Amino acid sequence: MNKENIASETEDIKNSVEGEQDATNSQEVGSEVSEVEKLSAEVQELKDKYLRLYSEFENFRRRTAKEKLDLIKTASEDMMSAIIPVVDDFERAFKANESEEDSSKVREGNQLVFNKFQKVLESKGLKPMEGLIGEPFDADRQEAITQIPAPNEEMKGKVIDVVEKGYTLGDKVVRYAKVVIGA
Template sequence: MTDRAKEDKEQGLEQTETAENPVNEGEVNQETDKEFSNESEESEVSESAKLAKENQELKDKYVRLYSEFDNFRRRTAKERLELVNTASQDLIQEILPVLDDFERSFKAENNSNDEEQKHAGSKLIYNKLLRMLTSRGLKPMEDLVGKDFDAEYHEAITQIPAPSEEMKGKIVDVVEKGYTLAGKVVRYAKVVIGK
C-alpha cells in the first residue's frame, strides 16, 4: 500500500469511529458546557450576592457615621452658642460688687461735703475694678509717650508739630488708653503723633 492509501484508510477509520459515536461526543461536549456554565453562573451569582451584601453593609456604615457626625455637629454648635451666651457670666458676677460700690459711693457723695473723701471713694472703686480685670489677663498699654508709633497697637488720631526733633514720628500724647488681653489687642491706644 502506498502512503496515500494508508492515509485514506486511516481517515476512513476515523470517519467510521466518529460516525459510530457522534452522539456520545456531542453529549459529552454539551454536558461539559452545562457544567462549566452552571459553575460560572453559580460563581457569578455568589459573587454578585457577596458584592451586594458588602455594598449594603458599607451603606449602613456610611449612614450611621453620617448620622453620628451630624449629631456631633449640632451638639457642638449648641454648646458653642451656650458658651458665647454665658461666657461673660463669671466676669459679670465679679463686676456686680463694683457696681454696688458705685451705688454706695453716690450715696456717700450726697451726704458728704468733703471733696477729698469723694475722690478717695472713686479711686478705691477704680483700683478694685482694675485689679479684677488684670487678674483676668487685661493689661493696659502704659508709658506710650516718647515711643515709636506702631499701627498694630496704636491708632493715630492726629499729628501735631513735634516739640523736639527727637519726637518726630513718635507718640506725643495719649488720648485714650489701649488694652491687651492675653497678648491680643482688645482696644487700640488712641494717640497723637509728632510730625
C-alpha cells in the same frame, strides 16, 4: 442504528451537557465573584464615608470647644466696655482735685475706691495699655487722632502723647488707645 452510532451520539450528548454545565458553573462562579466585588466595593465606600464623617465630627468638636473658650474669655466684654468711661471719669476727677489742698481726705477716699475698682477689673482680665509713649504706632491696638511735627527724627512714626488710654480684655482689644503720633 448501530451500537457505534448510538455510543457516538450518547458521547456527543454527554459532552454537550457537560459543556453546558461548565458554562453554567463558570457563570455562577463569575456572578459570585462580581457579587463579592460589589460587596467589597460597597464596604470600602461605607468605610470611606465613616472616616470622613468621623473626621468632620472631630473638627466640629474642636471648633466648638475653641469657640466656647473664646466666649468664656470675652463674655464680659460688653460690661467692661460700659465701665471704662467710669474709669476715665475717675481719672479726670483726680486731676481736677489735685489743685485743691483742702479736699485731701475726699481725694484719698476716692483714690481708695478707684484702686479697689481697678483691682476688680484687672482680676476679670481688663488691663490698660501702658508704656505707649515713644513706641512705634500700632494700628491694631491704637487709634491716631492727629499727627504733630516730631520733636526729633527718632520720634517720627512713634507715639508722642496718649489722649485716651486703651484697654485689653485677655488678648482682645476692648478699646483702642487714642494717640498723637509724630510726623
